[in-house]
Amino acid sequence: MNEKDLEIAQILEGGARLSTDSIADMVELEKEEVEKIIKSLEEKGIILNYQAVINWDKAPVNGGVAAMIDVKVTPKRDIGFDGVAERIYRFPEVKAVYLMSGAYDLSVQVEGKTMKEVAYFVSNKLSTVDSVLSTTTHFLLKKYKHDGVIFESGQKDKRAVVSP
Amino acid sequence: MSQVSTKRYLSKTAKNIKPSGIRRFFDLANQMEDVISLGVGEPDFVTSWNVCEAAYAAMENGYTAYSANAGLMELREAISGYLTKQFKLRYQPASEIIVTTGASQAIDLAFRALVDPGDEVLIHEPSFVAYAPIVQLAGGIPIPVEASAESAFKLLPQQLEAKITDKTKLVLLCFPNNPTGATLDETELGKIAEVVKKHDLLVLSDEIYAELSYDKAHVSIASIHDMKERTILISGFSKAFAMTGWRLGYLAGPEVFIQAMLKIHQYTMMCAPTIAQHGALEALTNGLEDVTKMVTSYRQRRNFFVKACNQIGLECHKPGGAFYAFPSIHKLGLSSEEFAEELLKEEKVAVVPGSVFGLGGQGHIRCSYAASMDNLQKAIERMDRFLAKRI
Numbered sequence: 001m002n003e004k005d006l007e008i009a010q011i012l013e014g015g016a017r018l019s020t021d022s023i024a025d026m027v028e029l030e031k032e033e034v035e036k037i038i039k040s041l042e043e044k045g046i047i048l049n050y051q052a053v054i055n056w057d058k059a060p061v062n063g064g065v066a067a068m069i070d071v072k073v074t075p076k077r078d079i080g081f082d083g084v085a086e087r088i089y090r091f092p093e094v095k096a097v098y099l100m101s102g103a104y105d106l107s108v109q110v111e112g113k114t115m116k117e118v119a120y121f122v123s124n125k126l127s128t129v130d131s132v133l134s135t136t137t138h139f140l141l142k143k144y145k146h147d148g149v150i151f152e153s154g155q156k157d158k159r160a161v162v163s164p
Numbered sequence: 165m166s167q168v169s170t171k172r173y174l175s176k177t178a179k180n181i182k183p184s185g186i187r188r189f190f191d192l193a194n195q196m197e198d199v200i201s202l203g204v205g206e207p208d209f210v211t212s213w214n215v216c217e218a219a220y221a222a223m224e225n226g227y228t229a230y231s232a233n234a235g236l237m238e239l240r241e242a243i244s245g246y247l248t249k250q251f252k253l254r255y256q257p258a259s260e261i262i263v264t265t266g267a268s269q270a271i272d273l274a275f276r277a278l279v280d281p282g283d284e285v286l287i288h289e290p291s292f293v294a295y296a297p298i299v300q301l302a303g304g305i306p307i308p309v310e311a312s313a314e315s316a317f318k319l320l321p322q323q324l325e326a327k328i329t330d331k332t333k334l335v336l337l338c339f340p341n342n343p344t345g346a347t348l349d350e351t352e353l354g355k356i357a358e359v360v361k362k363h364d365l366l367v368l369s370d371e372i373y374a375e376l377s378y379d380k381a382h383v384s385i386a387s388i389h390d391m392k393e394r395t396i397l398i399s400g401f402s403k404a405f406a407m408t409g410w411r412l413g414y415l416a417g418p419e420v421f422i423q424a425m426l427k428i429h430q431y432t433m434m435c436a437p438t439i440a441q442h443g444a445l446e447a448l449t450n451g452l453e454d455v456t457k458m459v460t461s462y463r464q465r466r467n468f469f470v471k472a473c474n475q476i477g478l479e480c481h482k483p484g485g486a487f488y489a490f491p492s493i494h495k496l497g498l499s500s501e502e503f504a505e506e507l508l509k510e511e512k513v514a515v516v517p518g519s520v521f522g523l524g525g526q527g528h529i530r531c532s533y534a535a536s537m538d539n540l541q542k543a544i545e546r547m548d549r550f551l552a553k554r555i
């Protein structure tokens with residue numbers, strides 16, 4: 001990844017809706033070059049997805065519930081933790097899976113419409129996966145910061161409109 | 165009730181100082197709502213959190229008393245190290261540096277310590293609105309030297325030399341410049357330095373935008389051969405560290421001059437705010453990565469904004485530093501004030517009329533691109549619409 005690749009990736013991370021034209025002007029390249037760089041970043045799997053970070057608390061629909069589940073497992077012969085993790089991350093309810101050091105092995109993030117739905121998933125699907133020893137479910141109550149974005153910081157532009 | 169004759173009481177100095185042109189526009193713009201502002205001369209970032217934390221800690225630990233007159237020794241040491249590392253300048257923390265209440269107070273101290281009544285001070289214009297009035301407050305005579313649009317607002321040595329008389333004592337330089345964003349490279353500074361040495365003058369170099377240099381690394385005139393002994397360096401934390409409200413700047417220069425300024429400082433200010441000084445120490449110690457990030461972001465927005473201005477027909481040279489673009493509005497046949505006022509009323513975009521910055525500013529507007537990309541794009545759309553009706 002060269003300097004311009006990195007700069008473009010960072011710009012997109014901060015504002016994926018900027019037009020290619022604007023990005024081209026910002027980094028002083030031709031539009032075609034920027035398109036090429038973005039395409040190659042996508043192909044290399046450096047840019048994975050373009051996503052809006054939404055504060056569901058503010059959106060007037062029921063955004064559902066999210067839970068973080070600590071999972072202890074016995075790693076499987078030959079495929080270790082990776083095989084168990086795959087069995088878990090393939091479930092559509094699962095939004096994220098991380099291998100952790102410390103008190104438990106996998107951190108599994110699950111989203112569902114209701115608490116009941118999440119509870120059902122944990123007891124009937126997750127817990128019954130071979131080699132899952134135990135689960136501890138924590139429901140998420142409020143998001144303060146997500147993916148580097150602070151929710152409701154109350155941080156408006158506090159500068160006067162005109163200053164020296 | 166008896167009438168008080170205010171005319172009688174106001175000092176001549178106070179009466180003779182003109183209110184800043186920015187002030188008038190400030191009042192107009194700040195009364196309106198939902199304005200997209202390109203009129204702001206300060207960063208759109210808030211101060212880095214670790215700096216704020218350091219200030220909280222200073223309060224919790226009871227550092228709420230005066231510091232040494234010249235500032236916390238640790239901070240002066242950090243400033244000295246920073247100037248060496250960034251700009252190859254060497255100043256003794258104990259005798260050649262004073263921490264001030266903003267670069268503003270540093271400018272005031274420098275003029276007060278160096279100007280006698282009748283002394284002439286050369287100031288290239290367009291420039292920051294405070295210089296000329298502060299010279300007058302010190303009894304001096306500000307002499308404007310125009311740095312014109314044709315030379316991308318760079319100060320040319322012959323323009324400077326033409327204004328030198330036997331009363332000239334000081335030359336004020338500000339690069340990167342507010343409001344034009346102009347910068348001078350080492351060769352260009354070298355030529356200015358030749359003129360300064362030939363006429364045995366001193367330089368006050370306001371380098372508060374030094375870190376915000378986009379195309380070439382900033383060079384301080386104090387680092388040019390034989391110039392350190394005739395340069396007073398002014399800088400501060402407001403711009404590069406996004407700390408305008410902390411009111412913290414500094415002066416660095418030859419001991420004799422700095423000690424004279426310290427005498428004035430100890431009577432008029434005692435010391436800069438101690439809590440803010442603890443924040444600044446953190447900024448210099450652990451905050452440089454944040455500066456780099458902010459500079460990258462300003463550079464990207466400059467590239468976008470200047471190109472967009474030219475595309476919609478606002479001719480604009482590419483500024484090498486600071487966060488201002490200074491496009492020409494000549495072809496509209498409006499004065500800078502009219503342009504700014506009509507743009508504000510019709511399209512709710514605030515810019516500052518170039519005329520408030522002195523000679524050479526008329527026919528230009530100052531646009532600060534310390535604004536979000538979103539707002540910059542909207543501002544361009546609105547200015548485009550505004551221009552389309554008139555060209």
Ligand SMILES: Cc1ncc(COP(=O)(O)O)c(C=O)c1O
Pocket residue numbers: 164205265266267268269292338341342370372399400401402408411412413
């Ligand atoms: C060129 C220049 N010098 C000095 C200052 C004042 O800086 P401070 O906030 O450190 O007083 C400004 C602020 O706009 C400026 O543009």
